[in-house]
Amino acid sequence: MYKVRGWTKKNIVVLVGIIMLLVGCGAKEVPATSDEVQTSTTQKAKSVEEIYEEIKQTVALASPVLMDDEFIANYYGIDSATLEEYVFSMSEDAAQAETVIVMKAKEEADLGALSSSLQVVVDEKRNEMENYLPEQFAIVEKSEVQTKGNYVWLVISEQADAIVEIIEKNTAD
Amino acid sequence: MIKKRMAVVALLTALMVSNSAGTYVYAAESQPTKEQKAQVQTEETKEDNTSEDNVPQITEEELAQYYGNSVFVGDSIMLGFRNYCTKKEDSFVHEIQFLAAGSYSAFNAAKPVTDKNVHPLYKGKKYQVWEAVRLMGVERVFILLGMNDISILGLEGARDQYKEVIDKILEVNPDVEIHIMSTTYTLKNAGKGKLNNENIAKYNELLKKMAEENGWGYMDVATPISDGKGNLKSNYCSDEYVHLNSSAYDIWETVLRNYAIEQKKVEEEPEVEVTTQTETEKNTEEQGNVQSKGLD
Numbered sequence: 001m002y003k004v005r006g007w008t009k010k011n012i013v014v015l016v017g018i019i020m021l022l023v024g025c026g027a028k029e030v031p032a033t034s035d036e037v038q039t040s041t042t043q044k045a046k047s048v049e050e051i052y053e054e055i056k057q058t059v060a061l062a063s064p065v066l067m068d069d070e071f072i073a074n075y076y077g078i079d080s081a082t083l084e085e086y087v088f089s090m091s092e093d094a095a096q097a098e099t100v101i102v103m104k105a106k107e108e109a110d111l112g113a114l115s116s117s118l119q120v121v122v123d124e125k126r127n128e129m130e131n132y133l134p135e136q137f138a139i140v141e142k143s144e145v146q147t148k149g150n151y152v153w154l155v156i157s158e159q160a161d162a163i164v165e166i167i168e169k170n171t172a173d
Numbered sequence: 174m175i176k177k178r179m180a181v182v183a184l185l186t187a188l189m190v191s192n193s194a195g196t197y198v199y200a201a202e203s204q205p206t207k208e209q210k211a212q213v214q215t216e217e218t219k220e221d222n223t224s225e226d227n228v229p230q231i232t233e234e235e236l237a238q239y240y241g242n243s244v245f246v247g248d249s250i251m252l253g254f255r256n257y258c259t260k261k262e263d264s265f266v267h268e269i270q271f272l273a274a275g276s277y278s279a280f281n282a283a284k285p286v287t288d289k290n291v292h293p294l295y296k297g298k299k300y301q302v303w304e305a306v307r308l309m310g311v312e313r314v315f316i317l318l319g320m321n322d323i324s325i326l327g328l329e330g331a332r333d334q335y336k337e338v339i340d341k342i343l344e345v346n347p348d349v350e351i352h353i354m355s356t357t358y359t360l361k362n363a364g365k366g367k368l369n370n371e372n373i374a375k376y377n378e379l380l381k382k383m384a385e386e387n388g389w390g391y392m393d394v395a396t397p398i399s400d401g402k403g404n405l406k407s408n409y410c411s412d413e414y415v416h417l418n419s420s421a422y423d424i425w426e427t428v429l430r431n432y433a434i435e436q437k438k439v440e441e442e443p444e445v446e447v448t449t450q451t452e453t454e455k456n457t458e459e460q461g462n463v464q465s466k467g468l469d
Contacts, residue, residue, distance in 0.1 A: 065260050074270065077297025092260070094252035094275055095416045120297050127291050128249070128275030 045172035048102050052087040055100060055166050059159040063092040064100070078117045082110045084150070097125045097136040099143075099156040102167055108150055118145045118154040125156060149173045230434045233265060239433045241268035244309055246293070246302055247317035249275040250357055250417060257422040266426055272305050278321035279334040302338065303345040314342060314349050315392065319356040319376055320415065324367045332379045339389070352390035352432075353380050359415045361404035370403050392432050397424045 046054070055061070067088040069080040080086070086103040101118060105111050122143055129137035143156040146164070151171045155163045245251055251273040258266040272293035282302050284290045292299040295308060306314055316339070322331035339351055355377045358370045377395060384391040398421045400406045409421035 065256050067259055071259055074296060075294050090256065092253070092256045092419070093411050093416065094249040094256065095412050117297055120294065123288065124274070124294060127289060132249075132276040 046170040048085040048087050048104055051102060051167055051170045052089070052100070054170065055163050058166060059157075059162055061089070061091070061100065061157075062096045062098045064089040064098070065092045076117045076120055078114065082106055082114070095133060095136070097129055097133075097140050097156050098158075099125065099154060100163060101155075102151065102153045105150045105152065111147055111150070111152055114152045115145050115147060118152060121154060122156070231430075231437055235437070236265035236430060236433055237268045239313075239436070240265055240429065241270075242311055243313040243315055244270045244272055244306060244311045245315045245317070246272045246306075247354070248273065248277040248321055250320060250415070251277075251317045253411075253417055254422055254425060257419060261426075264426065266429065270309060270311065272302055272309075276321055277318070278325070279318045279331065279338045280322050280325055282318070282338045283334065301341075303342040306342055306346050306349065312349060313352060314346075315352045315354055317354040317356070317394070319373075319380070320368070323356075323372055323376060324365070327367065328372060328376050328379060331376065332383060335380070336383060339387075350390065351384075351387075352392055353384045355380065355391070355393045355395040357395045357415070357417065358399055358403060358405040360407060360410045360413060361400070361402075363414050374403050390432075390436065392428065394425055394428055397428055 056064075067090060072078040072080065072086075072088050082105060084104045084106045087100065088103075089100040091098040099121060101121065103114055103118075105114055122140065122145065125140045126137065129140055131137075139158055139160075140156055143154060143160060145152065145154050147153075148168065148171050151167075153164075153167050155167070157163055245254065247254075251271065252275055255269075255271040255273050258264075258269050258271075261267050272295065274291050274293045276291055277293060281291045284292075286292055286299045286301060290299075292301060293305065295305045300308065316335075318335055318338070319331055322334060325331075326334055342349065343351065356373050358373055359368065361370075364370055364372075373395070377393075381391050383389075398406055398409045398417070405415065405417075409417055409424070411418040
């Protein structure tokens with residue numbers, strides 16, 4: 001057997017392993033700097049456009065049409081000037097109730113008015129579909145307007161759970 | 174040997190001649206004349222719909238103005254058209270305003286506004302249609318109703334209710350133009366109860382007559398998307414029943430364009446002049462009368 005000053009090779013390997021273990025256990029976790037923590041939180045929040053892209057890539061929406069400032073003002077009285085960003089998507093097919101609306105308000109104080117406007121959308125769809133398209137009515141009945149931080153959203157869809165999950169994980173408090 | 178060479182030369186010569194002849198022919202076909210080029214250039218630069226006389230009939234600007242001062246009222250069929258128009262940013266149809274709601278009808282329109290009753294929204298609130306038209310301040314009202322009335326009210330009842338709604342619109346907005354749009358068909362054999370294509374065709378006749386009697390416009394949006402036998406053409410149907418797809422609304426866009434051209438022609442037709450005698454003609458006639466009296 002090969003020996004170094006009385007130590008066998010096997011003994012040397014074991015000794016090195018022990019030393020490495022001791023070093024590993026003794027290492028202290030270096031706390032992240034405040035910048036790194038902030039970056040981590042920021043990376044979690046995507047833009048509304050990015051959130052909608054992820055939704056489209058995850059679920060198959062029913063022929064969605066994106067509505068613009070004029071539309072949301074004329075039909076729902078929503079002032080786009082109060083919004084930092086938004087997506088207002090409805091199915092082009094009038095026989096489909098599917099709607100995906102995500103809005104980020106500039107001011108938290110505007111959330112109440114925006115929520116009321118989105119509730120109008122729910123009520124409109126509910127009235128239209130009841131006694132007319134029962135399957136679509138059932139989908140509308142399960143929907144609700146939700147808020148988180150400066151965000152408000154409404155999802156009317158058979159795949160509402162999956163869509164809402166995407167919105168919730170990508171919006172900051 | 175010489176003969177062989179001559180034969181080869183003759184053959185080669187024949188080939189060259191035939192190729193050049195063919196080339197001459199192709200060249201003539203591929204090279205348009207200066208006149209043809211000018212005509213194509215003229216056609217390419219034209220943006221307007223032109224008649225056979227190359228007289229512009231209506232410009233895109235005029236179309237946008239005509240329909241931009243209009244509101245389209247209706248049910249889910251109209252709602253689908255609203256959604257179609259929203260995405261057509263480069264078309265005149267994008268300028269149209271809408272008062273539409275799924276399951277809307279003349280029957281619903283007459284009901285008061287409550288949380289439950291179906292009325293179209295305007296700026297986030299429900300209004301009875303005549304009030305919404307007033308708030309919008311439009312010049313023209315295009316109305317598509319009936320699909321949701323026939324089963325409840327029957328043909329004449331639906332027509333009468335329809336007239337009541339229009340009368341109310343005119344009472345509140347006396348200067349607006351009224352244009353009735355025909356009810357569209359269901360897919361073949363997809364009708365339910367009284368809502369069948371035979372009744373829809375009869376209903377449209379009633380509407381057309383009502384429009385004529387009252388001096389209102391009538392736009393047939395049903396026939397262009399039918400199968401020629403009084404049914405909605407299957408490739409224009411989105412749900413195997415009654416709702417329309419984008420292809421159907423493409424047709425509607427053309428119908429609207431042609432309708433505006435027709436309306437413009439009506440507006441531009443010179444009025445029939447009531448002839449009045451000029452002083453000279455009157456004097457001449459009087460002189461003639463005097464002379465004839467003298468002869469007597």
